[in-house]
Amino acid sequence: MTLRLFRYLAKEVLVSTAGVTLILLLVILSGRFSNYLGRIAEGKMTFEFLFVILGYHIPSFIQMILPLAFFLSLLLAFGRLYIENEMSVLFSSGVSKIKLAGYTLGIACIISLTSASINFWLAPFSEYRAAEASQEQNQLSAFDFLIPGRFEGNGQRTIHIDSFTPNEGWMNQIFLSDVVRKKNVSIPTQTFAAYAEQIRVSSEDNQNYLIFKNGTRYEGKPGTANYRITQFDTYAVRMATKDNSVIDEPYTKSTLSLIKSTALLDKVELQWRISLVVVIPILAIIGLSLSQVNPRQGRFFKMLPAIILMILYIALLIWGRTGLEKGKLPIQLGLWWIHGVFALIAAALFIQYNQVFERRKARLPEVTDSNE
Structure with missing residues (x-):
């Protein structure tokens, strides 16, 4: 039953994640497509190059979209299970909320492995090829x-x-x-x-x-x-011709070269790639805790505070990355303190969700006056 239940929950979440990722990707691609069409009209790039450069940038778009899509899909999928009382059936069948958290983290591990393969290998490789293609395009007269x-x-x-x-x-x-x-x-x-x-x-x-x-x-x-x-x-x-410059932007470098590098920007880029993987299990616990609703509240009752937390998390990571690149934050501190803060928030929300420290008021027996 355990494996069957995990497959059921994973199917619900992963299918929703794929759908949300595709929708967000199409939104981003449509914006970039309009921008590139303007450059084609100005005679700055060829129409064939448009699809080449968009294809190379897709992994970089997905690496940012995937954690957000997973978080939203978790809220939608688990919210539906609560609304349709499927969670109540699971809990009455002996599935504890601790075990449900284990299933959720298992699904998060699948997304994390996918994100890691994109962040550490596919995205930098694609960005390097995109830079090469851009240099070839710049050589055109x-x-x-x-x-x-x-x-x-x-x-x-x-x-x-x-x-x-x-x-x-x-x-x-x-x-x-x-x-x-x-x-x-x-x-x-x-x-x-x-x-x-x-x-x-x-x-x-x-x-x-x-x-x-x-x-x-x-x-x-x-x-x-x-x-x-x-x-x-x-x-x-x-x-007139343009000389090809060396492609050495941090986002185009392999993860192994970033690990060996001592440059500040390379260290920041390495932390950013790791952060996009670490953020997934933390968001999974937050999403699990805030997805619990009763049928009267509706599945969207807690989505607003959950989305606000997610936006705050991503915004702090972007702010921290900018601060590290400009030297305003120590590289030793990095982005780990942001993950630590939201890991504590996730733990607090899960404790409240699991009702670990629920106060139970003891009922004291009523004392009657014998003189009455």
């Missing part, structure tokens, strides 16, 4: 974001192409307006060409070139004497 038949840019810096060749990817009928600096003077230039292509040179200087074919270049202000018209068969322009 404005010509990689061109849409045929549409002017891109603003002011005197404008690009327009008629179409792309289907196989080679050459730009047909290209117009480029730009400004060059010569002797501290800005000189407008316009280049018309029948074809153009980008060539990335694999050399030590890592330079990219834009090659124009069969065109004309105009340089200078119209109506002035210093005006040049150049017709060319081939004209090459060296394009």
Whole structure:
């Protein structure tokens, strides 16, 4: 019966956790999706890269969502069991609240192991790959974001192409307006060409070139004497490139490298990853204690104070992390004191829930006066 009961409770909680996690994840992804669409419209990233970067960020979103989803699911699942009197049947069958807490912590261990695998391995690996993909995206030039038949840019810096060749990817009928600096003077230039292509040179200087074919270049202000018209068969322009920086942000590092590191930010990141795992069993006891309601109260009677406690817990962890990163809190103290405070709160709520120190008033016998 013990194993069967644990499976039943675990199914109730874990299915709800998966559902709440999916809903919260979709909410976050929709916000990021709108933000990235704006960057695509501005010509700062390609549409294909949108799904790549969102996919890499999903583990980081889940590592924050999972403790919250588990806590809310525990309140909803156990609240329903109380409302439908299933908990009363369990207690009358000999299942104590101590044993129910053991089942709850067992379910919390499943969520904690999942969270640990995401926090310690999957999320940093995905964030490192996301940083690599972002660097590759930054190497793309404005010509990689061109849409045929549409002017891109603003002011005197404008690009327009008629179409792309289907196989080679050459730009047909290209117009480029730009400004060059010569002797501290800005000189407008316009280049018309029948074809153009980008060539990335694999050399030590890592330079990219834009090659124009069969065109004309105009340089200078119209109506002035210093005006040049150049017709060319081939004209090459060296394009500015960005050097790839070393990816060494703490959230992209492996957990093993964080353990070996002596840098402050790396130590804070390590404590944060551990905290997102430690928070789960503490929230489990708080959720178990505050999920007890009677049918007249309804399952949402204690959800508000429970959610306030959860928000306060997460907010203190975020505040503590910021304080550690800025050096306002000692790294030796870390985030452990926050877990300690809420572990005591969880213990106090469970004691009240289990009625360990319930005061029982003894009924004293009434003393009658013999003279009456």
